[in-house]
Amino acid sequence: MSGSIYGTLFRISTWGESHGAGLGVVVDGCPAGLPLTEEDIQKYLDRRKPGQNRFATPRKEEDAVEILSGVFEGRTTGTPISMLVYNQSQRSKDYSEIASYYRPGHADYTYDEKYGFRDYRGGGRSSGRETIGRVAAGAVACKLLQAIGVEILTYSRKIGGIEISDDRFDKEEIGRNPVCMPDAQAAKQVEALLEEKLKEHDSVGGVIECRISGLPSGIGEPVFEKLSANLGKAVLSIGAVKGFELGDGFAAADAFGSANNDSFYYEKDGAIKKRSNHGGGIYGGISDGSEIWFRAAVKPTPSIAKLQKTVNKAGENIEVSIKGRHDPIIVPRAVVVVESMAALTLADMLLVSMSARLDAVVSFFKDKR
Amino acid sequence: MSGSIYGTLFRISTWGESHGAGLGVVVDGCPAGLPLTEEDIQKYLDRRKPGQNRFATPRKEEDAVEILSGVFEGRTTGTPISMLVYNQSQRSKDYSEIASYYRPGHADYTYDEKYGFRDYRGGGRSSGRETIGRVAAGAVACKLLQAIGVEILTYSRKIGGIEISDDRFDKEEIGRNPVCMPDAQAAKQVEALLEEKLKEHDSVGGVIECRISGLPSGIGEPVFEKLSANLGKAVLSIGAVKGFELGDGFAAADAFGSANNDSFYYEKDGAIKKRSNHGGGIYGGISDGSEIWFRAAVKPTPSIAKLQKTVNKAGENIEVSIKGRHDPIIVPRAVVVVESMAALTLADMLLVSMSARLDAVVSFFKDKR
């Protein structure tokens, strides 16, 4: 398998290369009756679109999505939703140089090792453009989640070592600055750093944070299909992500049990709540009804203009400078990709969880008769 | 689904509760012809066995494994391998108290929310004993990997904030100290800390590190089935794990591209190598033939004797002290669980990867004729 299919009930199948005819996704298993338009999808794709500001690739790509199936009279029909984005900038560029060597930090070498050859144009399938299918499908998942009452908030927590302050956290600010930070002050600092790194022909990485609210308790399966494990896989499957942590994550490893445990209490209305949320809203792999929060570590953009050592296919040790202007930072554009992967995972696990209890199953089918 | 099945070609199905009749696993898809005995399995189970030293539960459990199927005349037959461990200490203990409230840091609450009721005896399926099936299956996977030439080394990197020094790294030391550290000096410090925490009725967490050598390049699938994503899921599916990072992981998020990229060079024999391994041996989700290394964050044992606040089923806010002697640290016993999950993932992805190239497929079947 080439591994481009994801999910159990809400399943997606993505395809496409950086410089092929286009990219797309088929969503198989979206419940029937969900209102869906191309605009719903485009909104999400626009969040990952290149050329939006000076820290992102200046390639002007429309990335306009078309829905080819599965929607009738404005609503999903329950059959596969095929979405397609044609590539605009398939210039008849000369790729012979890039074909001749292995870019450090990229998958050129491993693709050749696995498949014997590779589509070297712009990275082929290993390009960041691969995420177009994820985001288009993620937009559908988000619409489904909203109908159920689940909201996802995703943003840059840290870039180039500069972290947001939780005290200055302002949700509205995320869309206002080019680095997707909920803290205007940190964003300013990051912008200054990025200017500097652009000049140095270097790049930076960062941490993306995601918060999920409104998720009912009981979602996620024990043992291997824990909600946490599936969120982890989903996020770690994104190209540049090198780490994942739920709740306190790696900090929990340094904590003591008495401080790390989240204690329960009854609210006045009889609802059970927790005094803290170190665990990130998931216990035993199952959601507890509180906010879920996790973080993803994103490595610095591997494509840099700075001179790097590598090897070519002629058997020589060489030095290269990756041409073309590249994003000095992936993080802001990856925010919507992380959100999409979280949404796809949640949509799937919500549907899967419907069969957990006999009483709910019996009453579901009784209602149907 | 209850989520107790894992894998695509090398698949396992685990079952069992802490205080039920027993626990076990069915391994479906192990290639035929692998020499396998109960001793092979027992060695791994003994590494997670309780009662081995003063920092582990003193419950005396044999955890003796029986192979019930799939092995004939000392070799696997290609059919499912069923392995079973009977529970020894199913004492007719009174569990009415534990049934009446939700232990902080445990899955009691989420199981009740999901299923409407729970097997409260010793945590039922959410107990650490659930990992018996993983480790028994992991032992089979390890034997398969060894036949292919893959070796896995797993150990405690950090416990209670005390980290090993890479300069003092001694592989042989791992089995000599009760905390599975490859650094005798750090292990001593950790032991002292654990003594202290035992007295305080508290617990500590830590970080487990895993190093995989001998894995061919080309293993792992692009996009969703990246080797890194599947290792992440595998490890994050272990009860107490809260974070996963590959290679430099979260540190890569703070690095610059010029420092984080691993540059290639030709060795004298013409082999392509890398000058560093920040990436952890996986690019684009595919192994590059170098060492793979990752880390898992393990939270402190949630069961502590220290007084904690929680709620009971009678609708009251109460204070509890978890009775029985519990491990003040899970990390050393979890080392073999992490290793098992890594082995299961590698075994599966190795087999899956066999169909990546037409030339290899054609020559495979030509040889068969």
Next chain:
Amino acid sequence: MSGSIYGTLFRISTWGESHGAGLGVVVDGCPAGLPLTEEDIQKYLDRRKPGQNRFATPRKEEDAVEILSGVFEGRTTGTPISMLVYNQSQRSKDYSEIASYYRPGHADYTYDEKYGFRDYRGGGRSSGRETIGRVAAGAVACKLLQAIGVEILTYSRKIGGIEISDDRFDKEEIGRNPVCMPDAQAAKQVEALLEEKLKEHDSVGGVIECRISGLPSGIGEPVFEKLSANLGKAVLSIGAVKGFELGDGFAAADAFGSANNDSFYYEKDGAIKKRSNHGGGIYGGISDGSEIWFRAAVKPTPSIAKLQKTVNKAGENIEVSIKGRHDPIIVPRAVVVVESMAALTLADMLLVSMSARLDAVVSFFKDKR
């Protein structure tokens, strides 16, 4: 994979060989709260038990099932249900002869070709005893179906060319005669034929019919996961089954459209019904709420005492007479296996179908809050 796992949400993992330690199954994904006892399972296993009458293997096997996990205080907990049957008659018999040649009509040769060697004792995994796991799991699925209101009736339609008459159809008769026919007269004829074939050291085949009532409409997925396709796979996966037909099946191939189409009409209460059921209750892969009926062709028992030609491992063309007393007919014992496979498929597809419509999904989770 060895292919011993079946299902998407209601999944089973079977294991065991004819003359190994035992056989069993793990049921993963049964909704929590289903009352379940070992007696529930035993009833089904007893229907496939050998030694019940003179047409079945006289081996005295108890086939007593034990539930090892997943049930607490008499109800399923939502976690894996492990069931085990120990083999009683593992006599230290000499199998060297059977190991030396390939029995015609059996899987001895193909197992050797696939795996390089085989567990030759009693056919190993390819023995009819493999169905113990299917039937134990099928019993659980049947209990779940009954809770939802679905009933399955399965019986021998034809044996050795002798077919039941629909005019004499008597449901109660199925359990009264040793050949599981709902027609006493046909059953008598079959018994006479079997006596004759026993003397001739030969065997006969037959057709099993299955009728499913109470299944809601809307079950089954379009395209590849049609209810009909999955019932077909389930039934064709049983060792001796060589054909499957839904509704009129092969007879429909000879019919004209005007006669084969089932026309709709309104009943007085406004319900939509069909005037006929040539289609077998499934259209476009989806149940229409009427009775589902299908048939399975079962080949004659391959183990016969009559002299047969074959080859041995020494490279010789030989003649063999399969020793031991064998069933001259598999059909009656296979009835409960067909019923089990149908039940497992229906249980799984019912659970899968719960996420088909947005309105149902939204109201499901609204109720949960």
Next chain:
Amino acid sequence: MSGSIYGTLFRISTWGESHGAGLGVVVDGCPAGLPLTEEDIQKYLDRRKPGQNRFATPRKEEDAVEILSGVFEGRTTGTPISMLVYNQSQRSKDYSEIASYYRPGHADYTYDEKYGFRDYRGGGRSSGRETIGRVAAGAVACKLLQAIGVEILTYSRKIGGIEISDDRFDKEEIGRNPVCMPDAQAAKQVEALLEEKLKEHDSVGGVIECRISGLPSGIGEPVFEKLSANLGKAVLSIGAVKGFELGDGFAAADAFGSANNDSFYYEKDGAIKKRSNHGGGIYGGISDGSEIWFRAAVKPTPSIAKLQKTVNKAGENIEVSIKGRHDPIIVPRAVVVVESMAALTLADMLLVSMSARLDAVVSFFKDKR
């Protein structure tokens, strides 16, 4: 799930409706290095194209396929192959009548029951045009099979009760007559019958036969993933197929064991062969290296101009005559669909079978180093 994904390693994801923008498929898991052009695909699509002769829908549809990804410099890259066929005849036809009632023999009613509404234009997803994705993917599978040495021959065995004679079997004849029969005489008779049925506004069904040669032994997994069970599912998932039989199939149910068993013998070159092939080339679910043959029962076209009774949405019992010219027979166009589903199943199970034996696995990875 909507069930439009098929396969384990060689996986396909189909999409599209009769009168939507188009139809297509994503093939995920095709080995890298397979030469593939749009012409390779078009050849297969042309075999199912409408408007080819007087017994097929006269709608002029080009059904021209485009490959959008996964192929680079004429060879598959190992990444998903996306193929698309735009619909040509999306006329702004008035579908209000067809939307108002349920066509007998069609899935209109069950789609409404399952999803609450349906894309009624030309049958939407339940149209025969859904098979475009199957055939495009099947063409890729066939190319892969040919590279391995597997050939598939598929043809009409019986139409409207008229069966071919095996004595007159002529492979070359299949492509010469409009009913895809390997027997010119039978084809002539069928043509006469079809002329008659066209005048009567009625339709006929038939039986398709498929013969697979060159498949190595050892393909298929025991228990649930038998090659026979998967071929059965694949074929039964095609819209109009109502039955499946392997080898002698239903005739085996009437045979005696002594006649039905296929006996083995040694050829002079030491190869093991069988004297007969009643079993259809599969034992215990595993191929034995001989020819595999199976049959599919196809019902008569449900769309007929003859007056039929049904119900409308206004609550009335009505009579309808399905307008437009429809094929009086589906069988000839379904031949390539059956072949495609067989090819997809074989391709997948061949790849899956590569991991059956340790020695083969070990030597595979040794060669890689």
